[in-house]
Amino acid sequence: MFKRLLLLAAVIAGVVGSGQAVHAASVNFQVAPEIPKNQIDKRLEYYDLLVTPGTTQNLTFLIQNTDSGSHKFAVSVNRAGTSPDGNTSYSEHGVKPTSSLKVNIESLFPKPHTYTVDPHSTRRISLKLKAPKEAWSGILLGALNVQKVDQDASTNGTVGITSRPGYAIGIQLQATKTLPTYTPELQFNGAQVATNASGSNVSALLENPAPILQTGLHVSAQVLRNNKKVLSQEIAGIKLAPNAQMAFPLTKTTTSLKSGTYHLVVNAQNGEHKWHFEDNFTVVNPVMKSKTETKAKQAHDGPFPSWLVAVMIAIVSALGWYIWYLRSHRQD
Known part of the structure; x- marks a missing residue:
């Protein structure tokens, strides 16, 4: 056995x-x-x-x-x-x-x-x-x-x-031997965006709000900017777990999306049931220096820029020489 x-x-x-x-x-x-x-x-x-x-x-x-x-x-x-x-x-x-x-x-x-x-x-x-x-x-x-x-x-x-x-x-x-018949449901929870130096990932968050496994879902989605398609994806035969959310992935870009506003369009179908969702999202790509660069600059410059330190030393030296010169001539 x-x-x-x-x-x-x-x-x-x-x-x-x-x-x-x-x-x-x-x-x-x-x-x-x-x-x-x-x-x-x-x-x-x-x-x-x-x-x-x-x-x-x-x-x-x-x-x-x-x-x-x-x-x-x-x-x-x-x-x-x-x-x-x-x-x-x-x-x-x-x-x-x-x-x-x-x-x-x-x-x-x-x-x-x-x-x-x-x-x-x-x-x-x-x-x-x-x-x-x-x-x-x-x-x-x-x-x-x-x-x-x-x-x-x-x-x-x-x-x-x-x-x-x-x-x-x-x-x-x-809890019951016989399950009721559930009509397929689909809930749209917006766009999810992750952008870094290696590229951008955009996902449409789709949820099955029913306590039953939904099978045979077909989803197609695209991202537009200025009415031009920049990302797209289509998947058939999706299985949505009960009361679970799927991050439906659009094609990943090899470079980060440019800063700006984008428009996400999602169409889904399961048998005779159809859904259409739209959402706008914004991509912001701040220019950031790496921690290594920042630490290197701090170590090189210290609390003041090196050129300012040199000028201050020159001024102090000149002032010291001038005071010495006045005192020596006064004694004469």
């Missing part, structure tokens, strides 16, 4: 809850969930639970370390989000929730913790789930995230990205 669960959990991309993906990478360890009795769909290999409000239960899973040395694993329950490429993401913990989120799944579980697993052994770990006292609408969506944190971290020297092997096992909680 355990081997079967390990095989199922080690799938690189599995389907979870209406199309959300769970990604796993295995390096000398494996993770498998122990499915509880209140599982809604027994065929699924992730936690798809019908939870009674006000109750508590343990979610148990197994970490098998197949290596010859012990390893440490960081364990956390992460709320589902939407990555910039439009996929469901479970990689971050403690992300600021949207105003539409009523119940944060992360608050129902213990805080992130690190566990040690001995070589060639399996450790059973339980996390206590404390359900809200009142029933919630829709689904609470997240994942059990397990990452090896002591070794095997690989770094891409070209882009400076460090990756660690890990598993994400989906957690979907419902």
